[in-house]
Amino acid sequence: MYADRLDKPGQCRIHDTCFRHCFPRCGMIHTMNTEFSVPIRASSLRRWYRDPLGRLLADVELSALAEQLPGLFGYHLMVIDPPWETCTLSDSRIPHHVVQRIQMDCGGDTGVVGHTDTWPVMTDTLDAIILPHTLEITIDPHQVLREADRSLIPDGHLVIIGFNPWSLWGVRRRLSWRSQDMPWNARFLSVSRIRDWLSLLGFDTLHCQYLFHRPPVQNSRLLSRLHFLEPSSGNGLMLLAGAYILVARKRTVIMTPIKAVRNGRRQLFPVGIPTSSQRNIRRVSGS
Secondary structure: OOEEEOOOOOOEEEOHHHHHHHOOOOOHHHHHHHHHHHHHHHHHHHHHOOOHHHHHHHHHHHHHHHHHHHHOOOOEEEEEOOOOOOOOOOOOOOOEEEEEEOOHHHOOOOOEEOOOOOOOOOOOOEEEEEEEOHHHHOOOHHHHHHHHHHHEEEEEEEEEEEEOOOOHHHHHHHHOOOOOOOOOOOOOOOHHHHHHHHHHHOEEEEEEEEEOOOOOOOOHHHHHHHHHHOOOOOOOOOOOOOEEEEEEEEOOOOOOOOOOOOOOOOOOOOOOOOOOOOOOOOOOOOO
């Protein structure tokens, strides 16, 4: 009674009013959509990195990452779904590298397949984690940071690469708010916000650098002419940079045991005062 027949037999369409009446507070459909939207966003971002603008940004990001890799130490390093065509970690001193992908058919360097916010990794096992634009494609960036905090060992390092919202790239995203293409459909997170989140989780920010000071255009000639905007050294300018790289370290909290105080009162005498008892009293009988 609530369905209308379509062109093909055996198919039906439920009215929106009927759906809202039957499922007034059901979040199942929303959960299914969010689970499928993350792989779609990741695939769209990988396709965008094959464009001229994406290739130039990938070269700058990989170069900045290569400068930070020698400062990471340990035994295990994991990269969460890198959007670049190649993810070279040859400059890293960590011997074991793992690349986690959202889908199986994402590249030949896939080591683990899993979600962006739940990783098949034991607690306190990773020495370094790299999140290249992972916070922008995921549904819950807070959960991703909590998962990184769970997986890292004390004094482990976290490397985050993201898009800068306070620049021409952020303006481009605002103008394309109806677009379904990445990265303009992603949620750009500022450096200050990520620092606040990391501070609440017990991380110390060690390094932050702004990258790629050219506008978001797909004209190869114009991008090559604007190469002079790239700073020769330093952290760059926030209002011109399209991306950033941030390195943080998980803070180690050393617990100092406090000796239990047996008696809260201050003693007046250094030694105890003898007390009398019935057995120490000598009974003297009168004569």
